[in-house]
Amino acid sequence: xxxxxxxxxxxxxxxxxxxxxxxxxxxxxxxxxxxxxxxxxxxxxxxxxxxxxxxxxxxxxxxxxxxxxxxxxxxxxxxxxxxxxxxxxxxxxxxxxxxxxxxxxxxxxxxxxxxxxxxxxxxxxxxxxxxxxxxxxxxxxxxxxxxxxxxxxxxxxxxxxxxxxxxx
Amino acid sequence: xxxxxxxxxxxxxxxxxxxxxxxxxxxxxxxxxxxxxxxxxxxxxxxxxxxxxxxxxxxxxxxxxxxxxxxxxxxxxxxxxxxxxxxxxxxxxxxxxxxxxxxxxxxxxxxxxxxxxxxxxxxxxxxxxxxxxxxxxxxxxxxxxxxxxxxxxxxxxxxxxxxxxxxxxxxxxxxxxxxxxxxxxxxxxxxxxxxxxxxxxxxxxxxxxxxxxxxxxxxxxxxxxxxxxxxxxxxxxxxxxxxxxxxxxxxxxxxxxxxxxxxxxxxxxxxxxxxxxxxxxxxxxxxxxxxxxxxxxxxxxxxxxxxxxxxxxxxxxxxxxxxxxxxxxxxxxxxxxxxxxxxxxxxxxxxxxxxxxxxxxxxxxxxxxxxxxxxxxxxxxxxxxxxxxxxxxxxxxxxxxxxxxxxxxxxxxxxxxxxxxxxxxxxxxxxxxxxxxxxxxxxxxxxxxxxxxxxxxxxxxxxxxxxxxxxxxxxxxxxx
Numbered sequence: 001x002x003x004x005x006x007x008x009x010x011x012x013x014x015x016x017x018x019x020x021x022x023x024x025x026x027x028x029x030x031x032x033x034x035x036x037x038x039x040x041x042x043x044x045x046x047x048x049x050x051x052x053x054x055x056x057x058x059x060x061x062x063x064x065x066x067x068x069x070x071x072x073x074x075x076x077x078x079x080x081x082x083x084x085x086x087x088x089x090x091x092x093x094x095x096x097x098x099x100x101x102x103x104x105x106x107x108x109x110x111x112x113x114x115x116x117x118x119x120x121x122x123x124x125x126x127x128x129x130x131x132x133x134x135x136x137x138x139x140x141x142x143x144x145x146x147x148x149x150x151x152x153x154x155x156x157x158x159x160x161x162x163x164x165x166x167x168x
Numbered sequence: 169x170x171x172x173x174x175x176x177x178x179x180x181x182x183x184x185x186x187x188x189x190x191x192x193x194x195x196x197x198x199x200x201x202x203x204x205x206x207x208x209x210x211x212x213x214x215x216x217x218x219x220x221x222x223x224x225x226x227x228x229x230x231x232x233x234x235x236x237x238x239x240x241x242x243x244x245x246x247x248x249x250x251x252x253x254x255x256x257x258x259x260x261x262x263x264x265x266x267x268x269x270x271x272x273x274x275x276x277x278x279x280x281x282x283x284x285x286x287x288x289x290x291x292x293x294x295x296x297x298x299x300x301x302x303x304x305x306x307x308x309x310x311x312x313x314x315x316x317x318x319x320x321x322x323x324x325x326x327x328x329x330x331x332x333x334x335x336x337x338x339x340x341x342x343x344x345x346x347x348x349x350x351x352x353x354x355x356x357x358x359x360x361x362x363x364x365x366x367x368x369x370x371x372x373x374x375x376x377x378x379x380x381x382x383x384x385x386x387x388x389x390x391x392x393x394x395x396x397x398x399x400x401x402x403x404x405x406x407x408x409x410x411x412x413x414x415x416x417x418x419x420x421x422x423x424x425x426x427x428x429x430x431x432x433x434x435x436x437x438x439x440x441x442x443x444x445x446x447x448x449x450x451x452x453x454x455x456x457x458x459x460x461x462x463x464x465x466x467x468x469x470x471x472x473x474x475x476x477x478x479x480x481x482x483x484x485x486x487x488x489x490x491x492x493x494x495x496x497x498x499x500x501x502x503x504x505x506x507x508x509x510x511x512x513x514x515x516x517x518x519x520x521x522x523x524x525x526x527x528x529x530x531x532x533x534x535x536x537x538x539x540x541x542x543x544x545x546x547x548x549x550x551x552x553x554x555x556x557x558x559x560x561x562x563x564x565x566x567x568x569x570x571x572x573x574x575x576x577x578x579x580x581x582x583x584x585x586x587x588x589x590x591x592x593x594x595x596x597x598x599x600x601x602x603x604x605x606x607x608x609x610x611x612x613x614x615x616x617x618x619x620x621x622x623x624x625x626x627x628x629x630x631x632x633x634x635x636x637x638x639x640x641x642x643x644x645x646x647x648x
Contacts, residue, residue, distance in 0.1 A: 091647055099610050100608065101607070101608045102607050104604070105605070105643055106647075111255075112254070113254035114252075115251065118248070118249050119249075134602035134625075135477060135602050136602035136603065136623035137627070139603040139623045140605050159253060
């Protein structure tokens with residue numbers, strides 16, 4: 001076995017059908033990080049004014065904005081590129097993580113209920129998070145951002161496959 | 169009959185309830201402090217009340233639910249919108265709550281519980297009472313009709329005439345068989361070698377602290393001149409007393425611990441002052457864990473823990489039976505998780521895992537020794553002694569933690585062991601695994617290693633540091 005990295009625990013499909021997240025998710029993450037960064041830049045500026053070092057404060061804020069912006073751009077694209085998932089016939093497969101790689105398998109017959117969650121930014125971008133809840137608190141089963149309409153279709157499809165019995 | 173298929177809102181009074189709910193009132197506490205300190209009590213309280221009311225109304229407007237006989241729908245959330253769909257067979261039970269405020273307005277709150285886990289509960293506060301009752305009966309009906317086919321066999325026996333003989337009597341209880349019963353001596357030993365020792369020490373520290381609060385200066389205690397013989401006496405008496413107290417605590421808490429089984433019902437009773445009775449159907453047991461304490465490992469004694477899927481953790485969902493020998497463990501396991509016995513020989517982790525453990529122990533030791541050496545340079549040279557000890561112990565612990573690793577699968581039950589000093593072996597039936605994840609850190613990937621996390625309704629169990637390909641196979645096996 002040489003394909004450690006791509007080994008797929010599912011038996012229903014070949015391994016190479018994992019799909020990336022929507023490109024919009026990358027924009028969403030960047031937007032979120034940009035907002036947080038803007039708050040920090042504003043704080044640095046305010047602190048500069050507060051201690052009477054307007055020039056120094058502005059310089060620090062500028063450096064923070066540029067360096068922070070570059071780091072955010074780089075890191076988010078790494079995270080996005082590492083994220084793949086597949087809605088298989090019998091289970092949801094996730095693969096993600098830049099430093100620590102996780103490959104999760106959530107069989108549909110273990111699903112207790114399904115959540116769709118979307119914050120204000122996500123709604124504006126037509127995205128939603130799909131969360132399969134199992135009886136285990138530690139299940140890693142969130143797809144962070146798929147097209148809202150597609151998410152509804154997926155939910156219907158998965159619910160149909162959940163089956164009967166209490167699955168615990 | 170109330171038709172619940174149409175989407176509906178909860179009662180508008182629910183929004184008002186929320187404003188006066190204990191949670192909200194607690195949140196208002198800081199507001200009240202601001203109000204009183206600023207002197208504009210009425211204004212601040214009015215603003216806070218208005219915000220709370222608007223939030224309540226907005227939340228109510230967005231909360232819509234329905235039940236179509238198969239799936240319970242609940243959409244809610246003002247900023248973060250959450251759409252929940254709970255398939256009816258995953259519902260564990262439905263509870264109606266009617267507190268005073270509900271009774272006053274003919275309302276009820278419904279709590280829908282699914283198994284363990286996170287986000288497992290759904291609560292509909294303040295819906296009309298008839299709606300709540302309809303929801304409960306329709307959910308229970310749906311559950312019953314689904315459960316009926318496989319259970320049909322346990323109906324009335326052939327030739328039973330309900331009209332003549334009345335309802336079928338319950339079957340006579342199966343005889344109860346005692347599996348293990350712990351004598352006080354063993355409980356004492358369990359306390360002396362268990363977590364109680366640390367607990368007693370902690371309470372000693374707490375007592376000294378309390379003395380300080382009472383005005384006794386701890387420094388003064390230290391300054392009292394004690395002769396050498398007095399110190400020796402104190403240690404000679406104090407340490408045994410400390411351990412004896414720890415042992416007695418265990419004896420009192422686990423007094424007369426008895427594990428017995430009747431049919432498929434495991435019952436563990438224990439306790440002198442507070443009596444516990446842990447009863448679980450073996451069909452509901454999620455997993456078991458065998459924990460070997462460092463000091464008692466050479467004697468082949470270990471603690472057995474049995475867990476259910478109940479939420480709450482701790483005593484609510486598990487029971488510990490301390491210091492069993494191998495035969496006793498097998499005797500209990502054979503009844504609780506029959507497929508787990510005979511326990512297989514565990515396969516050691518691959519050599520790459522040993523290298524990783526040694527590197528990890530070595531790096532940790534280096535960091536510790538370095539900081540201790542800095543301390544030696546700054547203060548006293550004596551700090552070099554513990555630095556040297558740490559330097560030796562680090563790799564040793566690494567080697568031990570590698571030797572602790574082991575995994576095997578037999579009759580669809582996974583046995584996974586880890587731990588450098590105290591070793592724990594988790595026993596997980598495949599049928600209980602909710603989902604699985606293969607996790608590999610940067611360092612593991614470089615050595616072709618990975619770990620598997622088995623998600624259970626009780627909690628997660630890890631299979632650590634195995635060949636990455638093997639991890640893929642384990643994850644595939646438990647999720648099909």
